Amino acid sequence: MTRVFSNLALAIGAVFAFAAQAADQQVIKRGEYLARAADCMACHTAEGGAPYAGGLPIHSPFGTIYGTNITPDKQHGIGNYSDDEFFAALTEGKRKDGANLYPAMPYTSYHLIKREDADAIHAYLQSIAPINRAAPTTDLSFPFNVRTGLMGWNLLYGKSVQVQPAAGNSEAWQRGQYMVEVLGHCGECHTPRNLIGALEQDKRLSGGVLNGYLAPSLLAKDLAERGWTQPDLATFLKHGMSAQGSMFNEMYPVVHHSTQHLEDGDLSAMATYLLGDQPPAARVVQAVAHETMTASSQRGRQQYLNVCAGCHGADGEGKPHIAVAMKGNTILRQADSRNLVKVVLDGIREQQFTGFERMQPMPGFAGKLDDQQLTDMVNYLREAWGGLPGDLSTEQLAQLKVD
Amino acid sequence: MADRKLQLTLNGQPVVTEVVPDDLAMLDYLHEYQNLTGSRLGCGQGICHACVVIVDNPDGTCEEVRTCITGAHYFEGKKVRTIEGHAQLDDAGNPVALSPIQQKFVERFAFQCSYCAPGFVNAATVLVENAQRKPLKKSELEGAIEASLGHHVCRCTGYVRYYEATRDVLGDLGLVKEG
Numbered sequence: 001m002t003r004v005f006s007n008l009a010l011a012i013g014a015v016f017a018f019a020a021q022a023a024d025q026q027v028i029k030r031g032e033y034l035a036r037a038a039d040c041m042a043c044h045t046a047e048g049g050a051p052y053a054g055g056l057p058i059h060s061p062f063g064t065i066y067g068t069n070i071t072p073d074k075q076h077g078i079g080n081y082s083d084d085e086f087f088a089a090l091t092e093g094k095r096k097d098g099a100n101l102y103p104a105m106p107y108t109s110y111h112l113i114k115r116e117d118a119d120a121i122h123a124y125l126q127s128i129a130p131i132n133r134a135a136p137t138t139d140l141s142f143p144f145n146v147r148t149g150l151m152g153w154n155l156l157y158g159k160s161v162q163v164q165p166a167a168g169n170s171e172a173w174q175r176g177q178y179m180v181e182v183l184g185h186c187g188e189c190h191t192p193r194n195l196i197g198a199l200e201q202d203k204r205l206s207g208g209v210l211n212g213y214l215a216p217s218l219l220a221k222d223l224a225e226r227g228w229t230q231p232d233l234a235t236f237l238k239h240g241m242s243a244q245g246s247m248f249n250e251m252y253p254v255v256h257h258s259t260q261h262l263e264d265g266d267l268s269a270m271a272t273y274l275l276g277d278q279p280p281a282a283r284v285v286q287a288v289a290h291e292t293m294t295a296s297s298q299r300g301r302q303q304y305l306n307v308c309a310g311c312h313g314a315d316g317e318g319k320p321h322i323a324v325a326m327k328g329n330t331i332l333r334q335a336d337s338r339n340l341v342k343v344v345l346d347g348i349r350e351q352q353f354t355g356f357e358r359m360q361p362m363p364g365f366a367g368k369l370d371d372q373q374l375t376d377m378v379n380y381l382r383e384a385w386g387g388l389p390g391d392l393s394t395e396q397l398a399q400l401k402v403d
Numbered sequence: 404m405a406d407r408k409l410q411l412t413l414n415g416q417p418v419v420t421e422v423v424p425d426d427l428a429m430l431d432y433l434h435e436y437q438n439l440t441g442s443r444l445g446c447g448q449g450i451c452h453a454c455v456v457i458v459d460n461p462d463g464t465c466e467e468v469r470t471c472i473t474g475a476h477y478f479e480g481k482k483v484r485t486i487e488g489h490a491q492l493d494d495a496g497n498p499v500a501l502s503p504i505q506q507k508f509v510e511r512f513a514f515q516c517s518y519c520a521p522g523f524v525n526a527a528t529v530l531v532e533n534a535q536r537k538p539l540k541k542s543e544l545e546g547a548i549e550a551s552l553g554h555h556v557c558r559c560t561g562y563v564r565y566y567e568a569t570r571d572v573l574g575d576l577g578l579v580k581e582g
Contacts, residue, residue, distance in 0.1 A: 302474075305426045310472025360448060360449065
């Protein structure tokens with residue numbers, strides 16, 4: 001009889017142990033999803049490097065900051081961090097030794113992360129392979145290399161203010177707010193920064209310039225002006241492409257590391273948050289007769305036919321799996337021509353998207369066309385498919401080239 | 404769509420064509436208006452580089468330009484060389500001597516079906532001529548060949564022989580310096 005009881009006790013113990021392990025696995029799995037949503041990988045993985053082992057250079061006006069090793073390695077990673085210490089790093093920008101992290105770590109957005117979500121991310125990171133490798137040392141100029149100087153910065157700017165891009169209060173909108181503002185930390189790039197690198201919170205999500213390119217405004221009225229609808233935004237996040245064009249520059253890795261892995265409900269919630277519970281109607285661009293265009297745009301059409309139409313089509317229709325359409329493309333619809341000019345000058349590397357979708361490399365035209373030709377071409381693109389005036393001057397173009 | 408006049412220099416000869424559609428690809432202009440059919444249409448989307456021609460720049464340098472994705476009017480006023488412009492011809496227009504690159508490609512059996520050969524000849528010629536203006540260091544040689552030919556596609560996989568032939572020509576012409 002005693003043996004029966006002891007066997008029974010063992011069996012019950014095993015069931016509990018198994019249940020606990022299963023619960024741990026569930027937490028780890030949820031942590032993996034949340035780490036995707038928070039896009040930890042983008043900065044904490046070097047190009048071609050081991051996942052989360054750090055080393056990606058992040059260039060700032062103050063110097064180069066390197067993403068750190070956040071694998072559970074005890075020497076170079078976060079293997080010795082407790083849940084509390086991890087939470088402090090995530091939400092307060094505090095390292096285990098008490099030093100301040102540079103705000104390239106978006107603790108200014110993560111500070112509103114739910115404790116259980118932070119713990120799940122920590123559990124996931126502790127479960128991955130430890131990589132015994134030091135990330136390169138961050139190299140900032142004086143006085144930015146003195147980490148204690150960040151105490152004042154943190155007092156002023158450490159907490160983000162919630163300025164909403166659009167009105168709403170539905171369940172989807174609230175979930176979207178958490179996904180966009182906290183986990184997704186979209187505002188870290190899509191918000192202008194002041195001279196000492198802090199987000200201008202009263203202009204939150206209204207667009208910021210990053211390494212010469214514009215992370216465009218995500219305010220509902222601006223998104224609608226550029227032709228975005230909620231389903232298109234969700235598609236764009238899921239696949240890196242939509243009728244409005246494809247992700248490029250700093251946004252390109254985001255679809256690979258983060259948004260393609262998110263559940264449809266969360267992507268839809270993000271779109272709901274950005275465009276609001278009552279989304280404004282997406283503006284439709286009216287076709288413009290060639291004869292009514294500015295002289296610059298009329299000249300620009302020939303430049304377009306010479307060097308763009310081979311892939312983007314004479315009528316801007318694009319070619320599937322080769323080059324995106326110009327008709328309906330959101331980059332042409334930004335009043336600020338910065339990105340259009342930069343892309344024309346720099347080109348875009350070959351891009352791969354979800355499934356077998358890909359776009360061929362686009363050549364850059366810096367040095368191939370003179371400033372007048374470039375200006376004319378940009379004006380044509382703006383006027384033909386952007387719904388914008390063809391009024392860029394060669395002086396403005398020259399300024400954007402060096403900016 | 405509209406038509407416009409096109410003037411350019413083609414294989415050393417000034418050419419004027421009064422009526423050229425404004426959206427005509429250069430490759431079609433060469434084939435259909437000039438009967439220069441040696442430039443090849445491969446992918447038609449700027450990847451395989453079988454269609455490249457040489458453009459001689461005013462500063463004395465030259466470069467390859469893809470004609471399947473570039474409009475004919477891009478070449479307005481420019482000096483263009485096609486595969487037909489490399490060999491020496493007699494008065495009847497028959498080839499009497501190949502260019503050094505062409506000759507070495509033949510000797511090295513660099514091409515098989517030859518579809519990609521015009522593009523490779525033009526690209527290797529650009530490399531050789533730019534090296535004549537600024538000789539290459541030995542340490543730069545392999546990188547320079549890769550940068551010039553690496554994006555050209557050969558479905559018969561003749562890459563090694565193209566590379567060897569190009570290396571030979573650069574060496575034979577004394578364009579590779581120690582260093």
